[in-house]
Amino acid sequence: MNAEPGEVLREQLLAILTEDAHNAKRLNERLDSLASETGVGAYAALLLILTRKSFPDDEAQLHWKLIVERQREMSEALSREVGVRVAAFDYFIHVNRQLVQPALIDIELLESSAQNATLDPLTGLASERTFRSAVSNELRRSRRYALNAAVVLFDLDDFAAVNDRLGALVADRILREASMLINNKVRDIDLVARCGSDELVLLLPETDRNGALLVAERCRAAIEGFFAAEGASRPAIHLTVSGGIAAYPSDAQTPEDLLAGAARALYQAKAAGKNLVELHQDERRRYLRFDLEPGLFEVEVLARGRADARPLLNLSQEGLLFASPEAIDVGERIELRLAGAGTDETVLRGSVVRLEVLPEHDPAASDRFDIGVVFDEQTAPSRRALLTFLECARAPR
The missing domain is CATH 3.30.70.270 (Reverse transcriptase/Diguanylate cyclase domain)
Structure with a gap:
């Protein structure tokens, strides 16, 4: 007699049954994979879930192969997919005749059990x-x-x-x-x-x-x-x-x-x-992004102990994008000084969230990377300075 299957194995089997009950090929692939990891006891645990009857491991594996064959025969005869629960019921009632009082578990109970599981059986993550x-x-x-x-x-x-x-x-x-x-x-x-x-x-x-x-x-x-x-x-x-x-x-x-x-x-x-x-951006477009005319604005980037003035490509109240000849790693903290025609300089701090290699459209071009930055929470003066920059831009996206 086999013991009640462990909780993790039970959750894995319930997931296989509920997700692939009508897909015999995938169901068997997943079950074979699980059995190779946990041993043939997986078949005994599966039949215990389905029939509430215990079988020795080797016998359970043989029964399962015959149930799968019965599922195939019934699907061909009826010209439609037959679920594994129906095939198991038919096998034990009409072929093997081991169940005098059928007690096959209802598929809704399987689904309910799977939904109540706290862990996803395939990945081990939370459900x-x-x-x-x-x-x-x-x-x-x-x-x-x-x-x-x-x-x-x-x-x-x-x-x-x-x-x-x-x-x-x-x-x-x-x-x-x-x-x-x-x-x-x-x-x-x-x-x-x-x-x-x-x-x-x-x-x-x-x-x-x-x-x-x-x-x-x-x-x-x-x-x-x-x-x-x-x-x-x-x-x-x-x-x-x-x-x-x-x-x-x-x-x-x-x-x-x-x-x-x-x-x-x-x-x-x-x-x-x-x-x-x-x-996420709501319908009010909380952070409008503006593409900037070439040469209109620039940003002085203070990173790794050096400062370089770079072309500013676009700007919003949340962040900016600039071109750079060198890569700056995602997550790196940098300081930015914005300057442009008719505006005062403002200093902002932020973190790099995007690093993209530019296509080789111009071999002579010095800038090879797009660098995206999100700002830290801004003070009132820096927000006003950003609004000034945005008001000077004329190409909203």
Whole structure:
């Protein structure tokens, strides 16, 4: 007699049954992969969940193969997909006849059990249910103590194509690796969860928009770099991730609006070409961005103990973009002095959030990088100075 399956194994099996009950091929691929990791006891645990009857490990594996064959036969005979629960019921009642009083578990109970799980069985991250509860609790805490909080929603770019090309087992392994990469880039107080098939989401307590952008950009760069190299059990692939950010209280006041705002920002990142992280922007366009005429403005960049005047490409109340002959790493703190026609000089401090290599459109050009910076919280005088710069710009986006 086998013992009751462990909680982690049970959650993994419930997830497989609820997600792939009508997809026999993928269900068996995932079950075989799980059995190779945990041993043939996975089959006994599966039948215990389905029938509430214990079987020796080897016998359970044989029964499962016959159930799968029965599922195929029934699907062909009925010209439609037959679920594994129906196939198991038919097998034990009409073929093997081991169940005198059928007690096959209802699929709704399977779904309810999976939804109540606190961990995602595939990645080991928090479940969506756990995440939504944590967001609600964190916003209550943030309101009480006047704190910031942010949500980052990630989606692996073109992951369905990766699944089709490399197969479900490799795709599952890739999703676990991506989850680990993101989990390694956050603090202990942050929460990483899986929401949907290929969406990962972060809850960042006591973090504003700019801080969330830094974290999200680190995660994006880590995933792009990791999958560009060949892995132990997969080829090198061009896998990237897009992200959307929404923050409390600047973007939303409720958990529902916060998640919806992050989803809209993610959609904007996808629409802009993928492999990007976008901040939520409401319909009022809180931070208008202005493209600047060449030579109209410049920014003096104080970084690494030296100061260089560089062309200012665009500017908003939140940040700016300038061209540079040298790379400045994402996350590096820099000081900026803005100057232009008809304006007074103003000094701002910020953090680099974007580093992009310019295309080789002009071999003679000295500037090879676009550097994006978000400002620290500005004082009243610096905000007024920024407004002066913005009023001088004439090309709103």
